[in-house]
Amino acid sequence: MSGGLGLTLRGLWERRGLSLVVFLVAAVSVATAAAGPIFADSARTILARTTLEAASPDTRAWRLTTREEDGLAARTAKLTAGLPFLDPPIPGAELVSPEVTTRRNYPLMWQDGQCEHLALAEGRCPRTAKEIMVSAASGFPLDSTVRVSGVSDPPGADGEQRLAELRVVGVYRPGDIDDPFWFGRNLFAQSAGATETNGDPFFTVPATRAHTVATGTAAWTESAIVFLDPRRVTGADIGRVEEAQRRADEIAAGGSVLVFTGVPRLLEELRAQTGTLGVPALVVIAQLVALGWLLLFLTVSDLVAARAPEIALARVRGHGRARVWRFGMAEPLVLLAAALPAGLALAAGPAGSVLAGLLPAQGASPVVVTAGAVAAGAAVPLGGLAAAAIAAWRMARRPVVEEWRGAPRRRARGWIVDAVVLALTALGLAELLATGGVIAEGSGQRAGALAVPGLVALAAALLACRALPLLARTLFARTRRSGGLGPFLALRQIARGSATAGSVIVLGTAFGLATFGTAAWSVTSANYERVARTHNGADTVLRVGAMPLEEFREAVERADPSGSRAAPVLSVPGGQAAMLATDPARFARVAYWRPSFAGDQAGVPLSTLAGRLGREMAPRVLVTGDRFRVRIGSVRPPENWQPRLHADFRVPGHPRPVSIPLGLLDPARTVLEWGLPKDCRTAVCELRAIRGEVDFSPGATAAPDSRLDVPVRELAVRRDGRWRELDAGLTDPGRWRGPAEAGPKGLTLPMTPFGAVSAIPETFPEELPALVNGQLDGRYSQGADQAYLVKYDAVSTGPALPGLDRPGAIVDLELADRAAYAVDPKAEFQVWVAAGHGEAVRAALTRQGVPVFEPTRYTDLVARYTLQGPGLALFLLLLAAPAAAVLALGRAVLALYAAARRRSYELAALEAAGARPRALRAALLLEQLITLAAGMLAGVAAGLAAAAAALPRIPQFTATPLTPPLLYDPAPLPLVAVAVLALLAALAAAALTAELLLRRVRVDRLRESPA
């Protein structure tokens, strides 16, 4: 019925103010609701991308190798088919064999695109067969010839096979060893100084393989590397990455192809990250949709009510009920239908770009209107539709004459809705606060905590709605007896009038959510900062390559002579507990510290505490040489005893102590000697113990009390043919511990029949002084070598320590070194740098030739947390809830304006009765202000209460950190800002509507009836 549509459009134009507001409210509500899924989707993509980019190269690629010739092309094609986020495979081949002169294994390899990833020092890239490029560290000069035993020329005419002569045409230096191109393989260890690994590769061209023959056991291994391109991965692709992994597994199952990859770990990480986004985001989106629903419900009801005269007319003209109903709904329907695409466009367009701009995105992520966004957006107009249907139906059935007669009867709002909401809220709160709720699912329950604020806000708003008239009533008597007309009128309007119930509810709910969102964000970002700073340890942390500890300390010393900007930290992951070993003085200047970290020592400054970490200990007993000698006093071993002495040494390059036997003791021998471990000839070894063990002849027993004291008189080392006595302090009791006693006559080792007895130089305390975070409790934990347990003597015990995200301790680097036998390869060498000096220190280290990896600032960690699921969900709430609050306020103003017709009669009557404009303005202003402020403040209070109750139970991290403890007190400033803004907005809105209403006052209105 085009006539019908034409009429509807005219009607909309007639009431264009109201129509526009309804349209705006609907469109913005749709946008808010749709923004949620769009945001979640973008966030998922960003999560995926950041996870990918943070991942090590081997976890975002597959490397297929095979010894078959041409075995890979078909299989890699199968892997990459139909997956646009996979880069084309990078082919390569490799053959490892010893170089003839140095006998060191060198890989001869090519990898497509190698030259772009190497820094050319001399010469050029190889172009033809048998040309190679060598590293500077390998020492082969330009234009020289190299031969490896695995590669020969094809048999010549004489049938002989000669090793191929490979010509060095270029010399390179490895570029960034983290370059993903190398798939995380440690190809350039030689450049880094390692002597025992393969040499740096000789790079060549594929033609070399064609022109040579592999000899002996050497064989070519073909490889292909397939990378995931983070920039082309979207959140929806995670399933397809899993598909790719399945294909890789299939290929590997074939047998002839080996697949190296860390993608399964990546997938786990991806699933963990994006999984934590799902439920919280859903809960937030649901609340936003519900709020939009509520808002729209009220607004559309207003629009239908404004059409009351026309609807009555339709009844008078005899249109049937159903037709009248449709007629009543026509205008809202058109508006809602138009608002849906508008809202979606708004969400995809401006809102989307705002979101994208706010998220710390790596690279642009396209904003796509997903099916989820459309669904969420479409859910909102349903509320409006329901409202239109209900209101129109009511009006279609109302007796027509009521429209023309007296005042519309005020109907008290039913109790049912209130009761239901309050019951739900109580239930939600109870479940939240009780330990061990009924629904004890892991993340389900906790994410459900996000629903509580909405319920609490709604309940508070409903209560405020009920309480406000009652409160107003209590002031009746006072305004009757004294004061001006303004309060007198305003209070009675509030107590007895009905127009503002809906506004209070919507305002309360929206502001509750907004306040909660603000509080939650404030708490969460404070926690992110605290956790990031604690886990990072200092403002900037540089990771450097492994090196001997003295070199480590010297490097830091040279990079920062002042001692206040950089500190060396050895981070040992440990099994049950981690350990950080550092220079205490520097540490105190650089590390992130809070007094609470010191627990019971909270008042003591870090410098003092750190000072207690070091100890003056006995000097180390260092030996370099080829033979070790012990001179003892004469001993008479008891019957059946076979006592032996051993000496334990710490030898560089050996993770365990190396022991040498010194011989069986008998009365005749006073000099025991043995050869030192081979490495001690050139490296510096350390005597760590003199150990005595007693064996027994077979079948013999020993008297339990028997004991043999072995006096050790002298220790000496032979070097370059000369013996020199060691300064081991054998007479100094302070320098030895264990059951052995040092005395004027030397060191006495009491040997017993059972067990071994060691004399240990007291170069480190038995219990290392340590700063401990609470969970450690003085238990044993692994030391720097991850071998033997070290006991800690807690200098302070607190809930958290910088640099540790799990139980652990901080000890003096020197002591830790002395206690260990080597440094665990998994230990990380970190340089902690104070704020503002990161680049400078990094440059200084690089200048010394220390390889420095990408630094981590604590802000990077904060960014990472922000991008995790829970952070994103809360961020969404923070963005959307204030938008909803603004909407609610707008609607409240609208509702007040829509009631203007009725109010204008009253205002005319008041003016006719003699009230002056000033009193009228005061009355109006007060009334609006109190109503709006009541709704808003109820919301703010509810938001705060919800924050107090729910925040501790809402997940803020994907994996809640064990330490430091999270805090839940929101910063007062943002909340005060919200409350102040709310009040200012209320004031402005009140003033605006008061003015608008006053302007409509005309005495003419009194001719008409009150309605």
Place this chain on the structure above:
Amino acid sequence: MTAAPRPPAVRCDGLVRIYRSRETEVVALRDVDLVVDPGESVALLGPSGAGKSTLLWLMAGLMRPSAGRLRVHGVDLGRLAPRALDRLRAAEIGVVLQNPARNLIPYATPAQNIAFAQRAGRAARGRGWPGRRERDRAAELLERVSLGGPVARTRAGRMSGGEQQRLAVAVALANRPRLLLADEPTSQLDAASGRAVIELIKETAAETGATVVVVTHDPAVGAALDRTVTIRDGRVGAEGRHGEDFVVVGREGAVQLPPEYHELLPPGTMARIEALEDGVALRRVDGTGHPGDGERP
């Protein structure tokens, strides 16, 4: 009144209508008996609040009587289902309300307003699509009420009061109703427009044979129509035909004395009844009651 071969257009028997509010009851109509023959045009006169509009709304089927019976064209309105009432209103009854603006959709053109009413009629009669005929009829109606020409393109809300009310009459006539009800159609118009509207109503009624009931407080309007019925205090007090006024004897014999006779027989005085051939005479009993300070009953 002789019994008409056709059923009366409107027949009220002991009609009562009570409005209930929270604390009080207002009896708007008490025991109204009234018969209107088809083709008659009746003016309902009386002071405001006397119940005239209530009676009109009852006739239009917009309210249900609290007691008594109301029949329109022989159909008992009290017994009809709401849907049937709507159909009746669409097909047989045309309503013109007091406030010109209330009769119309302000943002629609005159033709659209008429079409709006026609649509209801069409639905009531069960016919499908708007046809040429309807559009022609609409144009014809507009001509009738002197609203053809450029005015036909303005929005109804922009027309003057007189034009609006003329349009309202046209709309009411859109479905050729047999009963035309008008509630104070001229009260908000100036003299000339008011006269024009009344003339229009009379002419149309004469042409189509429709019954007309007009509520008004303007005696001039009453004079223009055949018959006047005065409603006072919710009852039929007096009638006038062709200029002559009659009192109507009510249900229990109550008679309302028109104000002009109050001097001769002041309210509150006792009177003797003398029987006459064709009625009764009331004679004052002297010595009781003085004008102005008698006790009120």
Place this chain on the structure above:
Amino acid sequence: MPEPALSCRSLTCRAGDREVVRDFDLAVAAGERVALTGPSGSGKTTLLTTLAGLLRPAAGQVRVDGVPLADDPSLRSRLALVFQSYGLLTLLTAAENVEVALRAAGRTPREAMSEAAAALERMRLGGHADHLIEELSGGQQQRVAVARALALAPRVLLADEPTAEQDGVHRAIVLDELVAAARRGAALVVATHDPEVAERCDRVIELRSAASPLSPAEVGA
């Protein structure tokens, strides 16, 4: 000779586009009671509203005690009008409605309370003083409007159909109070259909219908 409490000359009033009153002259002395009769829609309401100073006349002037209203708006406080549609605030009680008017006129809140109570008593509404207006019947509401006007003890009391909704008993009460107010010195102008009311007035002015705008035809009492 003292100025009439209320007077106007050549008053012309418009309601919308219609001229409802043309060239109207009136002079009412303090204590005088004047009735305006005529069918409704004849301009009585517009005339009264203009006389009350709530509408501006198209031509002519309204004077209170000889001073034009237009010159001194504060004179409005000497006028009180009982509206045909009562002009009451439906969300207030009867007492509160009267109190508002009194307080707006400058009484202290306590004075307002006691005077309002007294005024409502006189209108036999003492029992309904604390009922909301919307709970009262039309007649009761009308009496509240009258009580409000009377409580103000105005110099000029204008009433538009003040007895239209009253039954016999209450009609008398209202009338008695209006007359008493006049006796106390107020100039009373009542627009009415009711012949009883016209009877209790000193003068009756008949306004003819809108068909011919008025010339006052005085009908002696």
